[in-house]
Amino acid sequence: MSGALVRPMREDDLEACERLSSRAFLELDQRTYQRDWPEPTERPESRSQDWVRRSAHLLGTDAAGCWAAEVDGRIVGFATSLRRETLWVLASFAVRPGLQGRGIGRELLAAASQHSRGCLRGMLNASQDQQALRRYRLAGFDTLPQVVxxxxxxxxxxxxxxxxxxxxxxxxxxxxxxxxxxxxxxxxxxxxxxxxxxxxxxxxxxxxxxxxxxxxxxxxxxxxxxxxxxxxxxxxxxxxxxxxxxxxxxxxxxxxxxxxxxxxxxxxxxxxxxxxxxxxxxxxxxxxxxxxxxx
Ligand SMILES: CC(C)(COP(=O)(O)OP(=O)(O)OC[C@H]1O[C@@H](n2cnc3c(N)ncnc32)[C@H](O)[C@@H]1OP(=O)(O)O)[C@@H](O)C(=O)NCCC(=O)NCCS
The missing domain is CATH 3.40.630.90 (Aminopeptidase)
Structure with missing residues (x-):
């Protein structure tokens, strides 16, 4: 057990989840970006608003696929997912840097995966994060390299x-x-x-x-x-x-x-x-x- 409380995500979690996601992906970009790419920066305000709008949309359509993890009342991770016909999609998934690698992601993914029951197919865009890749491969996903x-x-x-x-x-x-x-x-x-x-x-x-x-x-x-x-x-x-x-x-x-x-x-x-x-x-x-x- 990670010690975190994994519970359904709520509308009033969205701002905290957005900030957490922005920081987790910045920290990941700093670890994994190619040297000849522009220096990674935090998500700009306009894209933060898009993130919140998209996640609020998912809370409306797929509340059972959206989960948050908290420790002492503070959000430390989340996973959002959606079901369209027989396809399950993991939309977004992050754990606060500093608390990663302790099993919080595993518990969040297990909760979100309940929403995939009855779905023949699953699809997600995975980052270069080795912890994420390990989680997806253990959940039965093939992983194909993409280009930008x-x-x-x-x-x-x-x-x-x-x-x-x-x-x-x-x-x-x-x-x-x-x-x-x-x-x-x-x-x-x-x-x-x-x-x-x-x-x-x-x-x-x-x-x-x-x-x-x-x-x-x-x-x-x-x-x-x-x-x-x-x-x-x-x-x-x-x-x-x-x-x-x-x-x-x-x-x-x-x-x-x-x-x-x-x-x-x-x-x-x-x-x-x-x-x-x-x-x-x-x-x-x-x-x-x-x-x-x-x-
Ligand atoms: C991906 C993420 C959500 C996973 O959450 P987490 O709490 O760190 O995950 P867990 O601790 O439950 O599991 C991590 C697994 O990776 C393993 N791991 C840790 N470091 C690793 C490494 N360098 N290489 C391979 N595996 C590694 C851990 O041992 C663990 O596997 P196990 O359960 O079989 O022991 C989190 O790391 C994160 O926010 N990453 C940055 C954002 C991101 O990439 N999100 C995913 C977008 S697709």
Missing amino acids: LWGRVDRGLIPVVDRVRDGGAADYDLMDSLDRRARGAAHGPDHEVLASQFHLLVLDHNTGQGYAWVDAKGGVACLAADNRRTAQRLMWAALAGSDPDVPVEVAHVSPANQWAMEVATAARLEIHPRGFLALRGMKDPMPYIPHSTLL
Whole structure:
């Protein structure tokens, strides 16, 4: 026993969990980042608000999947997870630096995993943390190395991409179908929270169908398509919206998604290893780029 009390997470825990997560991931980044990357910094205020909004959304849809650990009334760890159809996703998981390695994470993951009962599939983005990887492998997950695509996009390299348009709520049914095909489950209630943080691009044509959630810098935050060429066109359309002076980042590209690395090579983006896609009961989805926490 770790000595921590593991109990259901509450709305009034969210601020403390966000701060804890920001610090735990900063400490992890400081331990694991490549030397030629910019110095890791704490999560900026705007992203903290996104974190709280996303976690509040999960407390609403998946209260039984969200757990907190406390010692003497102070939050020392948490795990949030969601169930979409028959897919279980671990969204976020951290223990306060200094208290890691004492079994608190094991108890939190066991509690959140109860929410996966009846789910054929499981999916999560794992950090480089060896304690995290050990926990996931012991829970039956395969771990596939991912890359991040990064850099400034030279306008002269961007091909003309037609038929990509801005999307909206009327496209959610199409997107749910594409998600079921790629990862075996729709995003369902998650569209709204994604819409509050990203811009939606859609390609819906007889040559292919797909969508991409795009961040403010032109990076792809989540993408699904029914063929590689359509996925590539959507990624180019996202990159075309980037500022030539501001680097874009497309993270969580798994081995089956070489199409994304082809675009990165053509766009002269850098390709760096970072993190793992952890999968249980399913193959590496393709063409698909998972969202960082809603997968
Ligand atoms: C991942 C995390 C939540 C796990 O919580 P924790 O309380 O540290 O985990 P536990 O103490 O329950 O388990 C850690 C396991 O890793 C093992 N471990 C510790 N150091 C290790 C190392 N360097 N290499 C391999 N295994 C290691 C421990 O022995 C233990 O395994 P055991 O239970 O079989 O003995 C926590 O370490 C953390 O917050 N990390 C930073 C944020 C992060 O990476 N979150 C996960 C995002 S996917």
